[in-house]
Each structure stands twice: as structure tokens, then as C-alpha cells.
Amino acid sequence: MNVSRNLVLLLGRRAGPLGAPPRPPGAPGPPLGLSGPGSLQAWRSFRRSPVCSKIPAEFAGKQEDKSLVAHDDLFERASRDVRTKAAFGRAVDVFLKRDIRRRGHVEFIYAALKRMPEFGVERDLDVYNRLLDVFPKEVFVPRNFIQRMFNHFPRQQECGVQVLEQMENYGVLPNVQTKVLLVQVFGEKSHPFRKYQRLMYWFPRFRHVNPFPVPCQLPADPVDLARLSLARIANDRDARVTVYQLPATEPSESGAERTLPHIVGVQSPAQMELLSRHDPRRPVFVEGPFPLWLRTTCVQYYVLRADPVPQELRVEEPYDPERCLDYPLQLDLDLDRDLGDDESFDVEDVDEGPVYAMCMAGQGDQATLNQWISGLQEQNPVLGRVPTLFRLQAGSRELQAEPDRVRRPPPDEPTAEPGVPVEEEEEEEAEPRRSRGLKQ
Amino acid sequence: MSLPKLTHLPQVRLLTSIHPQQLLLPPVPALAVPRRALVQGEYRRPGQPKDNRLPWQKITFNLSKGLEGIKKHLGLLKLDLTERWVGPEGKPILEHMLEQNRVVWEFRGPESLNEWTVSCDHEIGGHSEAYLKLGKHNTGFLYGTLSSVPPRDGETRYSGYCSMRSKQPLGSFDRKKFHDWTNFNTLHLRVRGDGRPWMVNIAAETYFSHQKDDLYSYFLFTRGGPYWQDVKIPFSKFFLSHRGRIQDDQHCLWLDKIKTIGFTLGDKADGPFQLEIDYIGVCKDYAHTEEFAYEVYKRNPEV
Numbered sequence: 001m002n003v004s005r006n007l008v009l010l011l012g013r014r015a016g017p018l019g020a021p022p023r024p025p026g027a028p029g030p031p032l033g034l035s036g037p038g039s040l041q042a043w044r045s046f047r048r049s050p051v052c053s054k055i056p057a058e059f060a061g062k063q064e065d066k067s068l069v070a071h072d073d074l075f076e077r078a079s080r081d082v083r084t085k086a087a088f089g090r091a092v093d094v095f096l097k098r099d100i101r102r103r104g105h106v107e108f109i110y111a112a113l114k115r116m117p118e119f120g121v122e123r124d125l126d127v128y129n130r131l132l133d134v135f136p137k138e139v140f141v142p143r144n145f146i147q148r149m150f151n152h153f154p155r156q157q158e159c160g161v162q163v164l165e166q167m168e169n170y171g172v173l174p175n176v177q178t179k180v181l182l183v184q185v186f187g188e189k190s191h192p193f194r195k196y197q198r199l200m201y202w203f204p205r206f207r208h209v210n211p212f213p214v215p216c217q218l219p220a221d222p223v224d225l226a227r228l229s230l231a232r233i234a235n236d237r238d239a240r241v242t243v244y245q246l247p248a249t250e251p252s253e254s255g256a257e258r259t260l261p262h263i264v265g266v267q268s269p270a271q272m273e274l275l276s277r278h279d280p281r282r283p284v285f286v287e288g289p290f291p292l293w294l295r296t297t298c299v300q301y302y303v304l305r306a307d308p309v310p311q312e313l314r315v316e317e318p319y320d321p322e323r324c325l326d327y328p329l330q331l332d333l334d335l336d337r338d339l340g341d342d343e344s345f346d347v348e349d350v351d352e353g354p355v356y357a358m359c360m361a362g363q364g365d366q367a368t369l370n371q372w373i374s375g376l377q378e379q380n381p382v383l384g385r386v387p388t389l390f391r392l393q394a395g396s397r398e399l400q401a402e403p404d405r406v407r408r409p410p411p412d413e414p415t416a417e418p419g420v421p422v423e424e425e426e427e428e429e430a431e432p433r434r435s436r437g438l439k440q
Numbered sequence: 441m442s443l444p445k446l447t448h449l450p451q452v453r454l455l456t457s458i459h460p461q462q463l464l465l466p467p468v469p470a471l472a473v474p475r476r477a478l479v480q481g482e483y484r485r486p487g488q489p490k491d492n493r494l495p496w497q498k499i500t501f502n503l504s505k506g507l508e509g510i511k512k513h514l515g516l517l518k519l520d521l522t523e524r525w526v527g528p529e530g531k532p533i534l535e536h537m538l539e540q541n542r543v544v545w546e547f548r549g550p551e552s553l554n555e556w557t558v559s560c561d562h563e564i565g566g567h568s569e570a571y572l573k574l575g576k577h578n579t580g581f582l583y584g585t586l587s588s589v590p591p592r593d594g595e596t597r598y599s600g601y602c603s604m605r606s607k608q609p610l611g612s613f614d615r616k617k618f619h620d621w622t623n624f625n626t627l628h629l630r631v632r633g634d635g636r637p638w639m640v641n642i643a644a645e646t647y648f649s650h651q652k653d654d655l656y657s658y659f660l661f662t663r664g665g666p667y668w669q670d671v672k673i674p675f676s677k678f679f680l681s682h683r684g685r686i687q688d689d690q691h692c693l694w695l696d697k698i699k700t701i702g703f704t705l706g707d708k709a710d711g712p713f714q715l716e717i718d719y720i721g722v723c724k725d726y727a728h729t730e731e732f733a734y735e736v737y738k739r740n741p742e743v
Contacts, residue, residue, distance in 0.1 A: 169598075202686055205734075210637070212663045232635075233665025292664040293635040296709040303666045345628070347543050347719050350577045355666045 074108075075115045085127065088112075088119040092130055105134050106159045113166050122170050125178075131163055132181040141187035148189065160185065160192030164199060173203050214294045222247065226264035226360040229292055229299050233358060239268035244375035247362060261362025263372050272380060275356040278306060279313075280385040284356065286369050287391045301360045302369060304376070308353040356380075366390050485565060486593040516612035529620070539623055541723035545606060545701075547580035560584065560602040565591025570602035579632075580717040588708050602713065605641075605702035618645055618697040621675075626725040629671045630718035633662025638715065639704045642678060645697035653683050656693045660703065668718060676730045692732035 078091035095108050109131055121127040140156050142148040151157065160182065167174060174196055182193045212232060219225050227241050234241075244263040252258040278284065288302030319329045359372045369390065377383040484490065523530035531539075545555065553572055560570040570584035588600025609617040627640070638660040646654055656678035663669050675695060680687045701720065705713055 198686070198688065206659070209659060210661050212635075212661055214635075229664075233663065233667075235663060235665060235667050290666070291634050291712060291714070293709060293711075293713070298709075298711050301665075305666070343540055343723070345541055345543050345719065345721050345723075347546055347721075348548065350579060350668070350718055352577050358666065 072111050072115070075111065075119075079119065083119045085119065085121050085124060088116070088121050088127060089130065092134065096134065102134065102136050105136070106155055109134055109159050109163060113162060116166070122166070123172055125167075125172050125175060128163060128167050128172060128174075129177050129181060132160065132178065132185065135160065135181075135185040137184045140185060140190075142190075148187075152187075152190070157186060157191045160190075161195050164192060164195045168199055168203075171203075174199055216295075218294055218297055222362060223262050223264060225294075225297075225299060226262065229294060229301070230264060230266040230358055230360060232294075233292060233301065234266045234268060236268040236270065238270070239266050241266045242375065244359075244372055259362075261368050263359060263361045263368060263375070265357055265359035265372055265376065267357040267376070267379070271354075271356050274354045275380050276382055278354075278356070278382060278386060279309075280382060282306060282309075283387040283389050284383070285389050285391050286373070287393075289364050289393065299360060300364065301358050302364070302372075303355055304357040304359075304373070305355045306353045308351040364392065366392065483564070485563075486595045513612045513614075520612055541628065541721055542621075542624070543719050543721040544619060546719035547574065547717060548578055550574055553580070555607055556580070557605050557607060558582070558603070559605070561587075561591075561599045564596060564599065565593055566599040566601075568600060568602050570604070572604060575716055581714065582703070582717070583712070583714040585710075585712050586705060586707075587710050600708060600710070601704055601706040603641075603702055603704040606700045608699045616645075616699075618699060621695040621698055621722050624695070624722035624724050625675055625728055626723050627673045627675060628721045628723045629660065629673070630668055631660070631662060631671060632666075632668050632716040632718075633660075633664060634714050635662055635664030636705060636709065636713055636715075637661050637707055639706070640673065640678075641702040641704060642675075642693060643699045643702070644694055645699055651682075655681050655702075657681050662715070672723070672725065674725065674728050674730065674733075676728070677733045679734055690732070690734045690736055692736075 074091045074094055075088070078087045078094065081087075092112070095105075096102070112131055112134075116122040116127065135156065140153040142152040164174070179193075179196060182190070182196055186192050214232075215228075219228060223243060223246065227243075230241050231239065242265050244265055245260055247262040248260045249257050250260060275284075284304055284306045286302055286304055289300035290303065292299050292301055321329070323329060357376055359369070361368045361372065369392075373383060373388055519530075527533045528536050546552065553574060556572055558570050558572045560566070560568040562568060567587035567589055568585060570582065572580060572582050575581035582602075582604050584602055586600055586602055588598075590596050590599040609619070611617045627642075629640075639657050640660045641655045641657045643655055646652060658673050658678045660671060660673070675693050678693045680690050703715065703717075705715075
């Protein structure tokens, strides 16, 4: 009797979306559970086996309206007001208190794993430990060598592995409590415990392998975020990050509120020296936006650069021997190198021209970037004599240009593909900037 | 029989009491278990019909194609025969022995794009896109969009990858050729990325057919920004993985028969990506003496 009742219980529990193919979390799907209470009742009475009508009163009373509920429904009910860790914990509690034998715990855990990102607990180790706690203890531990040899309770073990795999995917490192739970539930040589051992072997090994680490919690303030990412891409410890403009709102003449975007730039002494030696007859370019990914956040930056100097215009500047008296800047030692001591690769160098500065701004329009150039001009007076061209690319931003200053691109001009560096000059300001330099 | 005793039940209910057992036959929900194929064939999307054509039916016979093939292969054969009079791999012996570094792949023209295969999870029904083209300054430019929405085929649970893989070098008459990097111990890349982490995969020739999906992988972290980045990865750091799972039994990469190199992106950050590659080379780093970075002794408890 018990067995067949179990089957029916299981069936009822699997009637929810668990039996259905997995759905991407964001995609619209059929409504969870069944369509309404009326059809629910009709369906259930239709499916109920004769044995099921003999459920003892104490069990039947515990379940609401004597029905079998899909586990997604538990989370639906727990999250009616707000989806938090506490709500998730309540759903687990409800399940634990419902049945002392914890029937259907595998389905419950699968449902819980699927709902974790919605509740925002997918990176929470405590929640994973609570889920592993749902497994009944010492039932699935093999007791003799035959059980150990064969796959003992495969469904439950696979479910346990799945919990650990989700931890792995979200980068959650298990702790001792996880280990104790796994040993209690599955035993010491089970598949979930092996998975745990693998996690503990490989995760700490690769934890600090990234030479350019990104903090787990990115700063929420865009200025701080810009500082962080500019210091990252500058590739120079001496580079100085300058905030040219803080985000603010100010009333304009027409009375409407105007928001000033933030402008943060970075320039290193080497770049300043390069820029000071720039030939004023050749233009410099403001290019962008280029994407930069910090974990799952994408920010965009702009670059001030010049085209590479043609070969015939290049001049080799000899080192001034008096520039540094402490040690010679040029050594012409003829160290006897062996035949095979050539350590350079035999490739043509890619010459892209020097990079003079980088910036990040709240808006990517030309007026904002003009302010950046004006700010740069205080440190680099050569910029006042150099024509500045803007090679901006139609990205995610909108062009908010004043009509008298910027030539709008004709509508039939092909737009560049997103994510591709600039191929065409979309809008170009050939007029030298010096007429309005520093006036803004 | 017990049937007369049950006559007080409606007929319908009698039938339904049998029904559940049939439904319970698949013992695990599709969510739980990845299907493990015993025979590792080519990947076929769930729901896609099998290609039942006979092997010769897949070949298109064409006279001009055949003549071109003969010309190409005879040329390669001639090269094979004459090269070995010069020295190993067509270089003089002294140059071969004293070689400190070698550029294996570089992007210096449209023909260099033919050495690569670009793929993404579009093949399994995902929504990513990946393209390879020549950049503005004659560099390989890999770009596209990553999307980690799994395809709705009921079986695939994860998705979202884009990858680029080199083609295996082929000799005359399509004999397999391999890269021999035993003189070197470090992989040298000159790349410019957008801050995303990539994975470098090296496939070596294996003996048994069940090892054909073995890959040796390591991470390639890009800094992002306008500057090029020289990355040196020692071969000793590459770990063995099979079909995306790190193996317990690790072994160092044998460099005598390298088939392909590949780059994979799968960092679950949806959006556009780009990776610019200048060249890929191998070099000899005398300061690096490590043979293998991971434990190869028998562990206790043995996993």
C-alpha cells in the first residue's frame, strides 16, 4: 500500500514543470502548476487511485486540501511578497515540516536549484548547505560492498552532484559543513563526495590565477567604476586618474534640468611625453567607444590617439648624454651572444600609432569629449595647437549633438557593427579646436 | 480474480490506477541527468533527423575539383620530398637546433584566416554569434555576441560559448601532420582583448579513439584597453580535460604531436566580445623548469 501511495505522490509532484523540459529562467513559459483550482480538483480526482483515498487522516490533514502540490508552488507561495533569502528559507522549512519522511525531496531540490537565481541566493553557501540538509541522513549510505560496488541510490546521488555542480557554476567554494553533510547523507566514497573533493582540489588552485583581478563587488558609483577600469587598462603604475567633471544636475537657461555627465580620464607620464613630442601638423583622434568587461559589467572608454607616423617622417632622436648623469642611457656593449640567443619573434610589428590618453564619460557625445580634451589641455599645452578629430562610432549611446556644431551623418550611411572598432569616420570635425579651447 | 471485488469502483478509476506506472517509466527527470553516449559519434542536435546517406552519397564528384586536388597534392608531395634534403621541417639543421622561438600562426593577410575554424553555440541551437575577420592593422579579429540562453530542446542545460580553433595541418594526400614543439616550453601570444577571460585549448594527437576529445587547457586573461598584451603560458600549466570536464588523472602535455590550438570564451557574461590576435608563437623560457604544475602521484583517497 505504501509503495503505491508513494508512486502516486511522486506522480503528483512531477506533474508540475519538473517533468517538463527545462526552461530558460527568463523565457515565458506555461504558468506554473495548473491553470486554476477548479481544473486542479478535477484532474486530481481523476488521477487518484483507490489506495490513495485511504490516506490516514493525520497525513491528509497536513496537506492543504488533501492535494499533491508541485514544489515550484511552494516557492511561489513563499515568494508572494518579496523574493529574498528568508523567503527561500521559509519554503525549505515548509517542505521539511510537511513530511517527516521527506518524500519527494529530490524533486524539491531540483525545483529549488532552478529557482535559486530568482531569489538571488545562487551564490550563497548557506543556502546550498540547507538544500543538502534536505536529504535524509544515513539512508543512502551503502552498508556493504555490493551496495558500494553498484550505484547506490543513483537518483539521489545525481541530485547531490547537481547541487554541487550548481555551486561550481556560480563559483561557490564548499566548506566543512558541506563535507559533513555529504558524508552523512551519501557516505565517503559516493559520487557527490568525489565531486566535493574535486571542487576542493581545483577551486583553490585557480582562485588567484588571474593577473588582472576584478573585485567581486564592483563599485556602484560610476565615477569609482571609471577610476577602477581606467587604472586597469592604463597598464602603468604611474598613470594618474583625473576626474574632470563630477556628475551633477544644473538648471540651464531654458529652465529645464540639465545633467552633467561624469568625465574621468587617465594619462601616464610616458603618454604625456609622447604627446608633447607630437607633430602639431598631424591631427589627433578621439576614438571610441570601446568595450571593457569587468566580470559581467560592460563599460565603455574613449581613446585619444594619433595615426602612426609614416616611415619617411620618422627621425631617430639620439640620446642626450647629459639627460641623466647618474648612469648612461645608452650602452653599446658588444656582448658575445651565442648563435641561438636570438629571443625576438620573427614577425612584423603592428604599428597602430601612439595612445595619448583614455577616458570614460557618462555620455559619449562630442560635447562631453570636448570637455575632456579641454581638461587635458591644461596638462598638455600642445593640444591647443593640434587639430582634434572625432572618430566616434554609433554605439549604444544616442547622439546628443548641437545642430550647429556637428554635422549629422546622412541617414543612408552604413552604421558600423557593434563591437567592431572604428572603420569609418562617422562624424568628423576637421576644424582645429584651438578656437574654443579652454573656453568651456 | 479480484476484478469482481472492485466493481464498486467506476470503470475510469480502474483504468487510471494502472496508468501511473507507465508514466513512471523514465525514472529521472530530464533536468537531472546528462545523457552519456556509449559511442561517441558526431554531435547531433536533439530532434534532428539522422543522416542516413551512405558515405559515397555525401561526396560530390567534380572533374575540375579533382584535377585541382591532384595538382595541389602533387605539389605538396614534391615539397615533402625536397624539404627533407634541406633538413628537418625544411630548415637547415643548425637553424633547427638553435631555434629559440617560432611563430606558428600569424595574421598577415586574408589567407591566414583560412587556417581557422570559428564556431559558437549556434550549432547546438543557442543564440551566440562569432565571426573572424582581418583587423585594421592586419591582425586576427574575433568578435561576436555571447548569449547564454540555452536552446529549448529539453536536454541542453547550459549554453553560451564561442570558440576559434586552428585547422590541423595536412600533408600531401591529406595525411595528418603535426606541430612538433618539443624544443619549446612556453606558449607566447600577443593579444588584445576586452577584459574577458578566455581559455586556450591545445589538442594533441592521441592513440585511442576515446581520447579524441581530450584537450589541454589553460586560462588566458585579457586586460582590456588599447594596449597589446604579451602573454606567456608555460606548457606545464595546461591541465587535461575531456569534453569540458577536468580529469582526475592528470598528465602533462606531450609536445611532439600537437594537432590544434583553440580559444574558447564562455564566461556567462552576455554581450559583445572581441579578441584581437597578432600572432601565436612558442618560445623557450630557460627560467622555467617546471615539468607539470599539478599532482600526478597517486592520491589518497584515490579519486
